Amino acid sequence: MELARIERLKTLLFAIALAGLSAGLALWLAGRAGAADLVWFAAVVPVLAALLVEILRSLARGEVGLDIVAALSMTAALAFGEELAASVVAVMYSGGTFLEGFAEGRARREMRDLLSRVPRSATRHRNGGLEDVPLDAIVPGDRLLIRQGDGVPVDGRVVSARAFLDTSALTGESLPQRLSAGEEAMSGATNAGEAFDLEALREARDSTYAGIVRLVEEAQRSRAPMSRLADRWSLGFLAVTVAIALAAWWFSGDPIRAVAVLVVATPCPLILAVPVALVAGLSRAAHYGVLVKGAGPLEAMARIRTIILDKTGTLTDGRPRIVSIDSHDGMGAQEILLLAAAADQASKHPVAQAIVAEARARGLTLPAPGDAAEIPGEGVIAHVGGRQVIVGGDGFVARRVGGAAGVHPELAAGSVMVAVGIDGRLAGHLVMSDPLREGTAGMIASLRRQGIARILLATGDREEVARRVTGDLGLDGIRAGLTPDEKVLLVLSERKHGPVMMVGDGVNDAPALAAADVGVAMGARGAAASAEAADVVLLVDRVDRIAPGIAIARRARAIALESVVAGIGLSVLGMVAAALGWLSPVQGALIQEAIDVAVILNALRALRITPEGGQEPG
Numbered sequence: 001m002e003l004a005r006i007e008r009l010k011t012l013l014f015a016i017a018l019a020g021l022s023a024g025l026a027l028w029l030a031g032r033a034g035a036a037d038l039v040w041f042a043a044v045v046p047v048l049a050a051l052l053v054e055i056l057r058s059l060a061r062g063e064v065g066l067d068i069v070a071a072l073s074m075t076a077a078l079a080f081g082e083e084l085a086a087s088v089v090a091v092m093y094s095g096g097t098f099l100e101g102f103a104e105g106r107a108r109r110e111m112r113d114l115l116s117r118v119p120r121s122a123t124r125h126r127n128g129g130l131e132d133v134p135l136d137a138i139v140p141g142d143r144l145l146i147r148q149g150d151g152v153p154v155d156g157r158v159v160s161a162r163a164f165l166d167t168s169a170l171t172g173e174s175l176p177q178r179l180s181a182g183e184e185a186m187s188g189a190t191n192a193g194e195a196f197d198l199e200a201l202r203e204a205r206d207s208t209y210a211g212i213v214r215l216v217e218e219a220q221r222s223r224a225p226m227s228r229l230a231d232r233w234s235l236g237f238l239a240v241t242v243a244i245a246l247a248a249w250w251f252s253g254d255p256i257r258a259v260a261v262l263v264v265a266t267p268c269p270l271i272l273a274v275p276v277a278l279v280a281g282l283s284r285a286a287h288y289g290v291l292v293k294g295a296g297p298l299e300a301m302a303r304i305r306t307i308i309l310d311k312t313g314t315l316t317d318g319r320p321r322i323v324s325i326d327s328h329d330g331m332g333a334q335e336i337l338l339l340a341a342a343a344d345q346a347s348k349h350p351v352a353q354a355i356v357a358e359a360r361a362r363g364l365t366l367p368a369p370g371d372a373a374e375i376p377g378e379g380v381i382a383h384v385g386g387r388q389v390i391v392g393g394d395g396f397v398a399r400r401v402g403g404a405a406g407v408h409p410e411l412a413a414g415s416v417m418v419a420v421g422i423d424g425r426l427a428g429h430l431v432m433s434d435p436l437r438e439g440t441a442g443m444i445a446s447l448r449r450q451g452i453a454r455i456l457l458a459t460g461d462r463e464e465v466a467r468r469v470t471g472d473l474g475l476d477g478i479r480a481g482l483t484p485d486e487k488v489l490l491v492l493s494e495r496k497h498g499p500v501m502m503v504g505d506g507v508n509d510a511p512a513l514a515a516a517d518v519g520v521a522m523g524a525r526g527a528a529a530s531a532e533a534a535d536v537v538l539l540v541d542r543v544d545r546i547a548p549g550i551a552i553a554r555r556a557r558a559i560a561l562e563s564v565v566a567g568i569g570l571s572v573l574g575m576v577a578a579a580l581g582w583l584s585p586v587q588g589a590l591i592q593e594a595i596d597v598a599v600i601l602n603a604l605r606a607l608r609i610t611p612e613g614g615q616e617p618g
Contacts, residue, residue: 009050014098017047017090024087040083047090048074067093069241073262077585080255085263085585092596122153125197135204142200148348152189155207156198157182164193166350176350188507192350237568241265241575248579256585260578264588265571273563273599280606281556288611289540290549297535300518301553305498307452307546308491308512311459311466313505314522314543315440320351320416320432322358327428336428338364340420343382343389346372351418352380352391355430390421397421436469439544444473446547450554454497458487460508487512503546510534520546551611559606563599570595 020043027036051071058067070093077086121132125143135153138144143159146152152165163179167189176192179185185198187207241262249258278295285292292298309315325333341359344352346369359366369382369389379392381400390397397419418430444455456477459466463480470478479490487502488511494500495517502512505522510533513519521534522541538545574591577583583591 010094010098013047013050014091014094017043017087017094019043021087021091024084028084037081037083040087041078044074044078044083044086044090047094048078051093069238069262069265072242073259073265076255076259076262080259080585082256082259082263082585085259085589088586088589088593089263092593123147123150138200138204140200140202144198144200145195146191146198147195148191148193150191152185152187152191152198153207154187154200154204155184155202156187156200157184158196159199160196162193163191163196163198164349165189166192193348237265240572244575244579252579252581254581257579257581260583260585260588261575263585264574264578264583264592273567273596273603274560276600277556277560277563277603277606280604281552281559281609284556284607284609285549285552286539288548288552289538289542289545290552291537291539292549292553293535293537297518298553299557300499301501301536301550302557303499304452304501304518304550306454306456306494307447307501307503308456308458308487308494308516309543310502310504310506310509311457311461311469312434314503314509315436315457316434316469317437320354320434322355322430323433323435324431325428326431328426329428331422331427333428334362334364336420336422337362337430338366339384339387339389339422339427340391340418340430342366342384343369343372343380343391345369346382347374347380349374351416351432354432355391355418387423391418394419397426400424401426434469436473437543439542441473443544443547444475447550450547450550452550454494456490456494458482458490458502458512484508484511488515491515501546501550503543520549548611552609555609555611556606559603563603566602567595567599570598 020039024036024039024043027033027039048071051067051074055067055071070089073089074086074093077083077089121134122138123130123145124133124138125145130145138154144153144156146163158179158181161181163185164176165179165185167177167186177189184201187204245258245261245265248261249255275295278298281298282292282295285298292301322337325336327333327336337355337359341356341364344355345366347353356366367385369380369384372380372382374380375392375396378396379390381388381390383389390400394417401421401424416432418432420427420430447455454476456479457466457470457475458479460482461480463478466478466480479486482490487509491500491502491512492515499517501518501520502509502516503520503522504510504513509521513521513535514533518536519534520536520538522538522543536549538549571592574583574588574595578588
């Protein structure tokens with residue numbers, strides 16, 4: 001609500017300033033100069049009042065910004081009867097703040113759909129029926145129903161015979177975890193199997209998910225504040241401006257010269273050109289599926305030196321895929337896949353769905369299974385085209401084909417093997433793994449070319465899995481088996497090498513995303529907590545968007561700097577001319593307006609940025 005109020009205030013102030021300038025010019029052209037001065041004065045006062053309040057707040061925080069120059073120029077112009085000049089400065093200043101507020105407000109609005117996935121309620125057994133209750137109403141001992149696809153709302157104990165949970169967002173393990181009755185389930189996991197009952201062990205505020213959220217908040221509070229581009233120029237420019245204005249007044253004895261200097265010096269190249277270039281960069285990044293939550297994060301992206309990448313769901317797809325099909329009785333691989341996928345159509349298990357998707361991707365037409373029966377967590381038995389098909393774990397299939405299914409001798413760490421039995425004998429195995437996303441190697445190479453000095457992997461998964469998956473990428477380090485707080489410590493320790501970007505998708509990544517100079521979340525399928533904690537959200541499910549995002553940020557910042565240097569240089573020349581008495585305050589305002597137009601046109605070049613390769617998002 002506070003952010004919305006500030007956004008509305010910026011819009012209102014800009015509208016007042018622009019309307020006042022326009023109305024005053026109309027009155028002046030009609031020969032009513034006195035009325036025009038009153039209108040200009042009335043339009044400047046609200047903008048100046050809001051500006052003074054913001055300056056006082058900044059000074060209370062120990063910050064000195066360029067707003068002081070704008071306030072001095074408006075105040076001096078009003079004090080010495082130069083209302084038109086003051087009105088022009090008010091329009092320029094309020095226009096710049098409106099542009100920044102507009103960009104940040106748009107980013108916030110585009111985040112609402114992503115954050116709508118956060119669970120707000122749970123289903124509780126009560127008096128022989130079910131009721132939906134808010135999370136804070138759950139108390140230890142409550143029996144909850146966790147439907148397929150639901151998130152586990154609180155830490156609890158499995159009451160049903162078994163449960164299958166997708167914990168990838170919490171631990172980095174890409175394959176579902178099987179729990180038996182009596183075992184504990186963590187909040188934040190997702191039910192990947194049939195519905196089950198859970199006995200609540202803790203209240204929502206004391207559960208795993210809530211603890212991670214608190215860790216996010218602590219990381220955000222401890223994050224070093226980002227230094228804005230305009231702020232880094234403020235003190236020097238303010239000193240030069242005041243010195244020239246006082247010198248002009250002292251040596252000439254004419255205060256109007258000082259007013260003219262202040263009006264020409266109004267730092268509109270910084271107030272306007274910087275947000276225009278960065279807003280254009282935000283727009284261009286969004287075109288490539290990279291949502292940046294404001295100009296500050298975009299600036300920070302341009303300075304990144306170290307990138308830390310999560311594995312599951314970030315470098316990898318987070319969903320198992322078939323990497324090989326092994327036949328044990330001479331049956332063709334395509335036939336094994338066809339029969340297994342046809343039977344697995346009766347299951348919603350993630351592994352079964354991956355097998356069905358692979359078969360369809362290979363162009364196979366899957367017949368409907370008959371007499372299908374699924375044993376949750378074990379496998380599926382069905383008839384396909386008159387043949388009995390059994391798909392599941394080794395033990396499940398072995399017990400039904402009359403022999404030991406055996407263990408695949410070349411099964412790599414982190415892979416899973418699905419046995420397929422047909423007509424009472426073991427037909428083969430489907431070997432599944434969670435491979436790297438397409439384009440990952442190219443992305444790493446592109447980041448190296450952009451000057452990223454260090455690229456690390458940080459995962460909650462096992463080290464042997466992490467090394468097998470990423471062994472050919474040439475990373476600078478692999479940190480495996482990390483908890484959420486250990487990921488935060490890694491981010492903080494890497495700051496000694498320069499600004500750090502963290503890229504992740506799971507709940508366990510959210511604290512590290514909040515602690516990093518720039519946190520990047522996989523928003524298409526990632527956890528809402530990570531999207532909320534991040535500064536940047538990838539709206540398409542492609543990690544290779546990171547490289548274009550950084551390239552756009554760097555180019556947009558370079559264009560902003562070009563505009564600032566050119567604009568400030570021209571402003572200094574204008575100040576010197578005003579100090580010598582060659583420009584009146586109104587003439588100074590008009591010249592400053594011409595400078596603004598020039599630097600804004602230059603800043604708008606950021607709309608045409610094409611990152612390396614120039615490939616449009618798919």
